[in-house]
Amino acid sequence: MRTHFIRGAIVAIAAIAAFSSAGIAQTGEVARKARPKSNLPFDPHDFSGVWSRTGGDRGMSSRPGVDVPPMTPAGQKLFDASGPGYGPRAVPPAKGNDIVGECNPQGIPRLLFFPRPVEFIQLPNRLIQYFQWHHVLREIWTDGRKPPAEPDTVRWYGYSSAHWEGNVFVVDSSGFDDRTWLDQYGYPHSDQMKLQERYERVDHDTIEMTVTVNDPKMYTKPWVSQKKTWSLLAKPEEYSLDGWNGLPEEVCAPVDEVDNFDRRVRDPAGGVVHK
């Protein structure tokens, strides 16, 4: 009995410590861990529901700097010039250049790594990813079209279409605005990046995802991400607020409020004091 109590207490301490440190981690392992495997029946071709990233780091790799393909000189130059707020190269955001500091769009794939609820809305001709953070709607077309080879207008979230390979939902995208980073650690991409996401619903409650970046302007080889997992949020209280079933509106705006935070808290904290 006493042994069980001690063992249980140690597990509890470890869990609390892990949860606590996840909240402050500079590496970005997401805080909530995946649940045990579900035995409920499911359709592997149906992703409808609200999901949250629960497994894997918030970057491309399992931790920053691991399994990164060699960069081209142009890629290395941009990487060296980036000043992220996370990872081993972290600098205070007051002195960095991460565009999310001003609440600009995170882009894809970075937004896929951020642990906030995302509703997958499956329609006959497309799947819509409805991101709570920034209230972003991303359309992934399933009507047979291909992403444009040379779009005139690049987009923060690119152009995406998908097809099924067995039970794997394969999303191909291009046409990305190169002002975003691949992840919070400052890894660059060009506007020529081709992105492929592969999603597989492996049980009722879990989708596994890998992301492959193909960007010869920045990287000498394709970069395959760590496998990330998404967990189904089955109960509204896991994501909704005020008893209003549905995703909350979490928009990082207006710009003057963001500027207020930056000038009065973020910047002084980083040693930049405004008069």
Next chain:
Amino acid sequence: MNYRPVLLSMILALALSIPVAAHHGTNISYDHSRTVVFKAILTEFRYANPHAQIYFDVKDEKGNVQHWAGELTSPYNLAQGGWTKKRSEKELLPGTELTIEMWPSKAGTTAGVVTKITNSKGEQILLGRAE
């Protein structure tokens, strides 16, 4: 030896020390190895994105007033922890006396990330879900 009281107190201490931490890349700006504790008089509270903020006055040993700025987690995480906008603003009116624990800026400025707020009744308030 009976380990139960020791382990229970460790669990309690850890549970209460879960920080209402920053998620906007700002954690690197703060000294996590040093907790400062203030008897504070609230001057302003903002329930806003990307992070809620608390501004307050403290008196040093000579009676001089210093103005501090504290960073909290996002409004969504506060609300998920039960601290809705109305509830938070009701508890955080200007002039409210609070005990505020924070990790201060590494730069030595009067800013920090708040790890714990206790009201005059000794209740911990504004607990946010960890990011």
